[in-house]
Amino acid sequence: xxxxxxFTYFILGFGIGVAVGILFAPQSGEETRSLIRAxxxxxxxxxxxxxxxxxxxxxDLVEKGKTAVSRQKEQLAAAVEAGKQAYREAVSGTGGEAPxxxx
Numbered sequence: 001x002x003x004x005x006x007f008t009y010f011i012l013g014f015g016i017g018v019a020v021g022i023l024f025a026p027q028s029g030e031e032t033r034s035l036i037r038a039x040x041x042x043x044x045x046x047x048x049x050x051x052x053x054x055x056x057x058x059x060d061l062v063e064k065g066k067t068a069v070s071r072q073k074e075q076l077a078a079a080v081e082a083g084k085q086a087y088r089e090a091v092s093g094t095g096g097e098a099p100x101x102x103x
Contacts, residue, residue, distance in 0.1 A: 025032045
């Protein structure tokens with residue numbers, strides 16, 4: 001909740017700052033609009049580059065996650081197989097009867 005208020009105050013302050021800056025700009029209206037378009041284009045390009053970097057980073061994280069899941073899956077399969085083998089050995093060592101279980 002507090003984060004939402006901080007963001008709201010930031011946007012409000014940003015808007016007021018832009019409005020005051022435009023009102024007191026030493027350039028003509030056309031020059032000011034041109035400057036705003038140029039700065040908006042710069043911001044757009046920055047966000048595009050930042051988005052591409054985040055997308056690449058997310059792709060790397062997904063690959064690392066897939067690798068980790070695959071490794072865990074292999075380890076689990078090996079553990080299950082080891083458990084089956086231990087059970088078989090226990091059963092064959094007791095004359096074909098299943099080992100006694102607690103519970």
